[in-house]
Amino acid sequence: xxxxxxxxxxxxxxxxxxxxxxxxxxxxxxxxxxxxxxxxxxxxxxxxxxxxxxxxxxxxxxxxxxxxxxxxxxxxxxxxxxxxxxxxxxxxxxxxxxxxxxxxxxxxxxxxxxxxxxxxxxxxxxxxxxxxxxxxxxxxxxxxxxxxxxxxxxxxxxxxxxxxxxxxxxxxxxxxxxxxxxxxxxxxxxxxxxxxxxxxxxxxxxxxxxxxxxxxxxxxxxxxxxxxxxxxxxxxxxxxxxxxxxxxxxxxxxxxxxxxxxxxxxxxxxxxxxxxxxxxxxxxxxxxxxxxxxxxxxxxxxxxxxxxxxxxxxxxxxxxxxxxxxxxxxxxxxxxxxxxxxxxxxxxxxxxxxxxxxxxxxxxxxxxxxxxxxxxxx
Amino acid sequence: xxxxxxxxxxxxxxxxxxxxxxxxxxxxxxxxxxxxxxxxxxxxxxxxxxxxxxxxxxxxxxxxxxxxxxxxxxxxxxxxxxxxxxxxxxxxxxxxxxxxxxxxxxxxxxxxxxxxxxxxxxxxxxxxxxxxxxxxxxxxxxxxxxxxxxxxxxxxxxxxxxxxxxxxxxxxxxxxxxxxxxxxxxxxxxxxxxxxxxxxxxxxxxxxxxxxxxxxxxxxxxxxxxxxxxxxxxxxxxxxxxxxxxxxxxxxxxxxxxxxxxxxxxxxxxxxxxxxxxxxxxxxxxxxxxxxxxxxxxxxxxxxxxxxxxxxxxxxxxxxxxxxxxxxxxxxxxxxxxxxxxxxxxxxxxxxxxxxxxxxxxxxxxxxxxxxxxxxxxxxxxxxxxxxxxxxxxxxxxxxxxxxxxxxxxxxxxxxxxxxxxxxxxxxxxxxx
Numbered sequence: 001x002x003x004x005x006x007x008x009x010x011x012x013x014x015x016x017x018x019x020x021x022x023x024x025x026x027x028x029x030x031x032x033x034x035x036x037x038x039x040x041x042x043x044x045x046x047x048x049x050x051x052x053x054x055x056x057x058x059x060x061x062x063x064x065x066x067x068x069x070x071x072x073x074x075x076x077x078x079x080x081x082x083x084x085x086x087x088x089x090x091x092x093x094x095x096x097x098x099x100x101x102x103x104x105x106x107x108x109x110x111x112x113x114x115x116x117x118x119x120x121x122x123x124x125x126x127x128x129x130x131x132x133x134x135x136x137x138x139x140x141x142x143x144x145x146x147x148x149x150x151x152x153x154x155x156x157x158x159x160x161x162x163x164x165x166x167x168x169x170x171x172x173x174x175x176x177x178x179x180x181x182x183x184x185x186x187x188x189x190x191x192x193x194x195x196x197x198x199x200x201x202x203x204x205x206x207x208x209x210x211x212x213x214x215x216x217x218x219x220x221x222x223x224x225x226x227x228x229x230x231x232x233x234x235x236x237x238x239x240x241x242x243x244x245x246x247x248x249x250x251x252x253x254x255x256x257x258x259x260x261x262x263x264x265x266x267x268x269x270x271x272x273x274x275x276x277x278x279x280x281x282x283x284x285x286x287x288x289x290x291x292x293x294x295x296x297x298x299x300x301x302x303x304x305x306x307x308x309x310x311x312x313x314x315x316x317x318x319x320x321x322x323x324x325x326x327x328x329x330x331x332x333x334x335x336x337x338x339x340x341x342x343x344x345x346x347x348x349x350x351x352x353x354x355x356x357x358x359x360x361x362x363x364x365x366x367x368x369x370x371x372x373x374x375x376x377x378x
Numbered sequence: 379x380x381x382x383x384x385x386x387x388x389x390x391x392x393x394x395x396x397x398x399x400x401x402x403x404x405x406x407x408x409x410x411x412x413x414x415x416x417x418x419x420x421x422x423x424x425x426x427x428x429x430x431x432x433x434x435x436x437x438x439x440x441x442x443x444x445x446x447x448x449x450x451x452x453x454x455x456x457x458x459x460x461x462x463x464x465x466x467x468x469x470x471x472x473x474x475x476x477x478x479x480x481x482x483x484x485x486x487x488x489x490x491x492x493x494x495x496x497x498x499x500x501x502x503x504x505x506x507x508x509x510x511x512x513x514x515x516x517x518x519x520x521x522x523x524x525x526x527x528x529x530x531x532x533x534x535x536x537x538x539x540x541x542x543x544x545x546x547x548x549x550x551x552x553x554x555x556x557x558x559x560x561x562x563x564x565x566x567x568x569x570x571x572x573x574x575x576x577x578x579x580x581x582x583x584x585x586x587x588x589x590x591x592x593x594x595x596x597x598x599x600x601x602x603x604x605x606x607x608x609x610x611x612x613x614x615x616x617x618x619x620x621x622x623x624x625x626x627x628x629x630x631x632x633x634x635x636x637x638x639x640x641x642x643x644x645x646x647x648x649x650x651x652x653x654x655x656x657x658x659x660x661x662x663x664x665x666x667x668x669x670x671x672x673x674x675x676x677x678x679x680x681x682x683x684x685x686x687x688x689x690x691x692x693x694x695x696x697x698x699x700x701x702x703x704x705x706x707x708x709x710x711x712x713x714x715x716x717x718x719x720x721x722x723x724x725x726x727x728x729x730x731x732x733x734x735x736x737x738x739x740x741x742x743x744x745x746x747x748x749x750x751x752x753x754x755x756x757x758x759x760x761x762x763x764x765x766x767x768x769x770x771x772x773x774x775x776x777x778x779x780x781x782x783x784x785x786x787x788x789x790x791x792x793x794x795x796x797x798x799x800x801x802x803x804x805x806x807x808x809x810x811x
Contacts, residue, residue, distance in 0.1 A: 245396055248403035252396045255411050256389025259381055266380040268479055269510030269525045274470040277500065278685060282620030282627060282713075283745040283765075290749075290764035294757060302763035309750065309766035312773055322777070360756035367759050 010270075044091045044114065044196045046224050051202035057213055058224065064214070067222045073100035076225040080109050083221035087112060091196055093120045095227040104225075108188045112216055114196040115160055124190040125183035127165030132176030134158040137197045139207060140179055144171035148215035149180060152208035159195025191216055299357040303366055307348055310370045314377050337376045347373075379422060380512055385519045388414050421515030426459040428511035428524035431484075435506070435530045438496075440676075443537040447496045449530055451509065453482060454489040461485075462514050463521070465492060468507040472500040473532070498534045501629065502680050506530040535675045536629065540637040540795035547641050547799045554807050572596050604646035606811040607664075607704055608802075609734075610635045611697060613712035614681055615655040615688030620713070622743045622791050628683045630741040631711035634795040638709060639674050641799050645806065649674070653681055654696055656689045663700075688712070690722035694730050707735045707811055709798070714740040714788060716771035720778075727782050735810065737785035739798045742772070744790045 039055075040047050046058040046069045061067045068079040073096055080086050088104065091114040096104075098119060104111075105123045113124055121128050138158025142149035149155075149171040161177030164170045170178035179194040193216075198209035239247070281287075293302050311329065315322060318332045326349050333348070334341045347369055350356065356366035392410035399406040437449035455461045461484040469475035474497040484490045498504050509528045514521035572588050575595035588596040612618075612635060618628035639649045648664035651674050660677040664670055697708055708730065712719075730736055749765035752758040776786050785805070789797040805811055 244401050245399045245403045245406075248399075248407045249393050249397040251407055252389070252393040252410060255414070256386060256393050259389040259414075260386040262381045263383055263386045266523070268464065268466040268512060268523075269468050269508060272468050272470050272507040274472060277626070277682065278619045280620055281745070282622045282741075282743045283749065284620065286746050286749060286764045286768040287761070289767065290761040293760040293764055298760075302760055305763040305767040305770065306759070308770050312770060360759075363756055363759055367753060367762070371753070 042226075044199060044226060046226065049201065052200050054196075054199050054201065054204075056201045056204050057199050057210070060210070060214060061217055061222050064218070065220045065222060067224055069224045069226070071226065071228045073104055073225070073227065076223050077103060077107060079221070079223045080107050083223075085219045086110070086221040086223055087217050087219040089217060089222060089224045090114070090116070090120075091226055093117055093227070095229055096120075097230070098123075105185075108186055109223075110189050110191075110219070112191045112193065114193045114199070116192060121162075121192070124185070125164075125168075125181065125192055126185070128168075128181055128183060128192060129163045130160055130177075131163040132161040132174075133194070134161065134174050134179075136195055137203065138174070140172040140174060142171045142180075143173055144169055144178075146171050146180075146182060148218075149212065152212035152215055154207045155209050155212045156198050156203050156206055157193070157195060157212075159193070159197065161194055162192055297360075299360070299363050300354060303350065303354060303357045303363060306367055306370060307350070310374060311348065314374055317377060333373065333377070337373055339373075379520065380523045381418065381520045382514060382518055384517075385414065385418060388417070388519070417517060418520040421517045421520040422522060423515075424459070424517075425513045425515035425520075425522050426455065426457050426461040426463075428461075428463065428513040428522055428526070430457050431455060431461065431511055431526065433509055433526055433528040435528055437530075438532060440533045440535055440679075441496075441498070442535050443498065443501050447498075447532050449494050449496065449506070449532065451492045451494060451528060452489055453484055453492065453511075455484040455486060458486050461511075462516075464512045464514070466510040467492065467494045467528075468510060468525075469494070469496065470504055470507065473498045473504040496532055498532070501534050501536055501678075502682065504532045504534060533676070533679050535679045536632045536636065538633065538636045538675070540633045541640075543637055543796045543799065544640055547637070547796070547803065548644055550800075550803055551641065551645050551806070554803070569598060569600060571599050573599060606647045607650065607706035608638075608642050608647050609650045609652060609697060609700060609706055609708045610639060611693065611708060611710045612651070612653040612660075612678075612681070613655065613688050613693070613710065614653050614659050614683055615712075615718075616683065616685050617688070617713035617715050617718060618655075619683035619685060620743075622741055622745070625791070626683055627713060627741050628681065630791045630794055631739070632678050632681075634739060634741075634798045635709070635711055636671065636674065636678075637795040638798050638802055640671050641802060643670055647811070650700060651677060652696060652700070653677070654688070654693045655684045656686050656692060658696055659684075688718070688722070690726055694723075694726045697730060698733070703733070705734055707737060707802075707805065709737045709739060709802075711739050714738070714742075714772050714775045714779075714786075716775050719775055724778065724782070727779075727784065731783050735785070735805070736783075737787065737798075737801060737805075738779055739787040739794065739801075741794050742788050742790050747790075 039049055041050055041053070042048060043052045045053045047053070047055060049055045058067055058069070070076045070079055076088065080088060086109050088107070088109050088111045090104070090111060093101065093113065094117050101120055101123045111124055113120060116124065118130070136159050137156040139154050140157045141154050142152070144150070146169045155172065157172045157179040158174070159179060161174055161179055162181045163177045164181040164183060168184065169182040170180070172179035181192045183190045183192070197203050199213050204210050204213070292298070314333070315324060315329060318336070320328060320332055326345065330341050330345045330348060333339070334344050346355065347366070356362050392414060395410055396403055396407050432454045434452045435449060438447035441447040451467055453465065461482070463482050464479050465482050466479045467475065476495050480492055482490055482492065496504060506529060508525045510523065510525045512521050512523040572585060573596065575584060575597050579597050583597045585596050585598045612631055614628060618626060618631065620627050622630060639651070642649050649670050650664050651660070651662040652658065653660040660681055662670060662673050662677045727736070746765045746768055749761050750769055752762045772788070776788060779786050785801060787794070787797050787801045
């Protein structure tokens with residue numbers, strides 16, 4: 001048999017299978033990740049190519065000027081103060097703290113707000129009120145003197161409706177208010193939009209949406225602020241609540257399980273190979289042939305085989321030579337059994353359309369008839 | 379290397395210790411795991427080296443299938459340390475070796491004998507695969523393991539079930555041995571002796587010349603010729619692999635061949651043996667008179683049916699090529715398979731039958747006969763018809779062989795050995811050998 005291999009060779013042989021598997025899995029994973037690029041998702045997300053993203057608008061804006069995408073108020077402050085002609089675009093302003101809103105408002109830069117909270121309205125556009133809403137995306141007409149809006153004409157600006165204080169510009173009126181309000185505060189102006197819908201990838205191509213958006217955000221530097229959700233601070237995590245002993249025990253448990261696995265899994269010597277004998281029944285051929293007969297419904301062949309079997313068993317007992325003519329055999333059998341020779345002839349040798357191979361029942365009848373005859377001849 | 383349950387237990391104790399250790403956890407983890415590691419290494423170092431153990435074997439080398447054999451393994455410890463080990467004497471699965479593992483303690487410089495019992499389920503050679511020694515250190519935590527080689531082969535001989543028929547057939551044979559003159563004088567009989575006439579003897583066998591010399595009437599007795607040659611040819615091709623009942627056709631054929639060889643050996647004939655498929659698998663040449671059973675059984679033991687179509691031309695060549703041009707009885711143990719025989723053997727038969735007397739013996743399958751008698755529904759009839767067809771082909775081959783002057787013995791596994799023996803005795807009685 002095989003000589004006991006050296007330990008190193010055995011370990012290598014045992015490990016190379018899993019090793020190859022792991023290496024190939026890693027390779028496949030790396031190759032797959034190289035091919036795919038993931039985009040951030042979310043409403044008015046400047047990088048998202050999804051329908052509710054604004055990647056299209058940002059790409060257009062980048063052709064005209066510079067767009068700085070920022071995620072926090074500090075970054076926005078920094079970006080605005082570094083630029084001359086800037087516009088601050090602010091969405092999802094509920095994620096900002098009141099102090100941050102005050103700080104941003106204090107920058108004195110033109111600001112576009114999308115569906116702001118009441119707190120932001122208070123800070124950026126004092127005196128403006130939310131006075132109603134229409135269905136999102138309803139097309140509205142500008143009907144005002146604001147050049148940006150007038151040039152863009154109709155836009156899908158349905159959303160929250162505002163009522164502006166005296167002295168400010170209100171555009172895109174609907175039943176209970178206006179969808180676009182521009183409020184002057186000092187040298188800067190705040191434009192409030194009741195919806196972000198016209199800016200999204202899905203709606204940018206419709207009506208005057210693109211024109212309106214580009215007009216509103218026309219500046220050398222667009223600061224696109226989409227704040228990240230604020231982090232919680234000062235809370236203990238679940239991990240820190242677990243006692244230190246329990247936190248360390250998985251390491252010991254791992255070692256214990258490894259020892260357990262080694263104890264139970266270490267085999268007493270290599271497996272002993274043995275070539276197994278062939279197990280095939282000698283009756284395999286007739287059984288296969290039987291299945292073939294059955295699947296093809298080969299009644300004619302089955303009937304012929306049954307008849308041949310009967311004749312070969314019976315003819316020697318009748319004192320006839322094995323090669324006797326059918327007539328002689330029929331006559332001899334008829335003499336012993338008392339059957340009509342014509343009927344016997346059909347039974348033993350068949351006829352042109354064989355009545356005994358017509359269907360399964362006829363075949364069963366044939367077998368019964370043959371058995372009956374051989375019983376009589378015995 | 380191997381670890382014991384104690385090492386795993388220590389590991390779990392370490393888990394418990396770490397879990398209750400509170401703020402000392404990092405320290406306790408390091409200490410506990412380090413301690414376990416050190417203990418394992420110490421135990422490994424202190425364990426007796428299994429590599430240096432010396433092994434030797436003694437015990438049975440042959441047995442008949444169905445019997446048990448014992449093989450002893452002596453483990454000597456030449457090292458200066460006591461060996462505490464688990465030992466596994468590995469054999470192929472079909473050898474049914476027991477016990478699987480045995481705990482052993484061998485003190486420094488001493489020896490210990492382990493006994494393995496084999497109850498092989500298959501004919502052929504069972505070879506010891508190796509002895510695995512797992513030497514556990516004094517702490518009982520870890521051990522070193524090594525598989526050592528201690529070769530030993532136990533040859534499992536064919537069971538020779540048909541031995542029980544031997545006494546009956548031998549007494550039939552003795553009846554022919556010329557103790558009475560009723561025996562027909564034939565071609566193959568030779569003069570044996572003269573004895574006094576007893577009433578009932580054939581008057582034609584009275585030797586008048588001898589009678590004239592003496593007082594009483596003397597008759598001649600005859601006995602079958604002795605010293606005939608018999609060649610048993612075993613077909614080990616694919617048809618021999620088919621199982622009749624639960625045993626391959628080859629084993630049934632071996633059983634019949636052994637009975638025939640035993641009988642012929644007692645009758646004073648020389649028995650040669652040849653196993654053939656596409657080449658010679660085994661060959662035994664008779665070295666003289668007397669029984670060859672021992673050598674025959676040895677030659678048959680490792681034979682297995684090969685999954686190849688037998689080569690009848692080569693077989694005929696091998697038969698004709700065996701030493702001596704003398705006429706002999708060639709007994710071919712094969713399957714009466716219509717396709718294989720008609721294409722292969724039948725065209726080459728004249729070359730064989732012109733010089734030798736050929737007898738073909740085949741094991742028939744009772745399952746096919748049962749299948750042919752199945753009734754009740756079309757499904758059963760299709761099976762019956764298929765079986766009838768197989769039986770018909772077999773009858774046709776049998777008739778064809780007989781027409782060519784070949785003796786044919788076709789019997790089920792129960793009866794093949796006695797039937798073959800009877801056919802041999804009949805040939806002998808007719809003086810046709």
